[in-house]
Amino acid sequence: MSDIEETVELEALPLDAWHRARGARMVPFAGYEMPIQYEGILAEHQWTREHAGLFDVSHMGQLEVSGDGVEAAIEEVLPIDLATLKPGRQRYSLLLAENGGVLDDLMIANRGGTYYLVVNGATKWDDIGHLRELLPDHVTLNHLADHALLALQGPEAAQALQRLDIRPFLPGWPDAAGLTFMDAGPYMWGDVPLGISRSGYTGEDGFEISVREADVETLAEALCGLPEVKPIGLGARDSLRLEAGLPLYGHDMTPDTSPIEAGLAFGINKRRRVEGGFPGAERILRELSEGTARKWVGLALDGRMAAREGAEVYSGDTKVGTVTSGGFSPTLGHPIAMAYVDAAHAAPETPLEIEVRGKRLPAKVVPTPFVRHRYHRPKRNQTGAAK
């Protein structure tokens, strides 16, 4: 049997001992030793789809940006329109290179004039350096290195969170279960401050909870003591996000891909699509109006043999693309993949083939997500507008 693991100099997560005590198998990821699984990927995947899973995502970078003129400074860096990001709201955004390539994808929340960012673990040090360089001196960039991050995901996540006595820090704010998708705000659990957003990376309803490193074990212990909750490893995190059709930075988009070909145009806010004024704007505005030569699409495969990252996609004898993420879908029971393919072959139902170990596997382009998202969105009133 061939080996699949390697070793490098690694950091320990704040919950390292806690994971090991729960039987986690630890693997290198983003510079940390991280739990890939506890009881098994399939069981953990299923549990998250049916109940609530607790993910330790403390490897990710949590940053705060503040100071006079912070909005203008952020808008120089991100293709975002902060006038439309109210306090208590969070949005997906992109860190772009001058040539329009993606340096990172991130979440940004308005904490009432201070902005809170969550960036990828593998890129956080580069991001911090990049932001320090681009942000003016009167704007403060604070790396919340003493904070852990947990994600509670699944249809029973809200019910589980309600069992803990967590109270809003600000008057007039709802309980955590009263938040809707992409709301974010400060909470108190006894005397423990929490930053809670209703968001995640599984396609399910769920929450991301920022907590001081010193308090994370108490919180993880309390959450995993609830009947709805089990700890879930990185393996299921990857299979869940793949079913949800969500891109993974460094695989599905990189400095060599633009957000438009990656299907991330929604990350470029409306006003910025007209005005530009962010890194890479020239290329991105052009691609928005003219389209791109290739597109990031979902592929469904027959049988059980998976196509994984790097596999080449063919139409007849012509190579038309490359798989960027792929694997077996536990929910659907067959393999799925995401790939960049030539725009001419990107329409849903287009039959294609993927080459895996010298074999051509039949596949077809399908709409994503592969598995329906179940985010907790606001109720709409009769005019169809969100309240």
Added chain:
Amino acid sequence: MTRYFTEDHEWIEVDGTSATVGITDYAQSQLGDIVFVETPDAGAALTKGGDAAVVESVKAASDVYSPVSGTVTEGNAQLEEDPALVNTAPEGEGWFFKLTIADPGELDGLMDEAKYKEFVDGL
């Protein structure tokens, strides 16, 4: 019937010149949930240490090597329907393929069960 083990975590059970090959319990525990197995077809010629089969978990695909050279007589058809057999019965019902051994001398140097256990404990 004698069972031998390789450092790549395959087992081979030998009966004269016929043998059955699979992966060890340690190997399946390292791989995690197995979702697909590709076994060789009857008649395929295998070489010692060469690719013989593929086993895929949710996360990754791994090659399974043949412990000895020989000709495949049968792949385990059950694994197509139920790849999880490799997790539940790796050293029994979850076997990968049977073969006719070309050179029994190639078995020299493989480990017996006690030696393999020692080898795994040292990993």
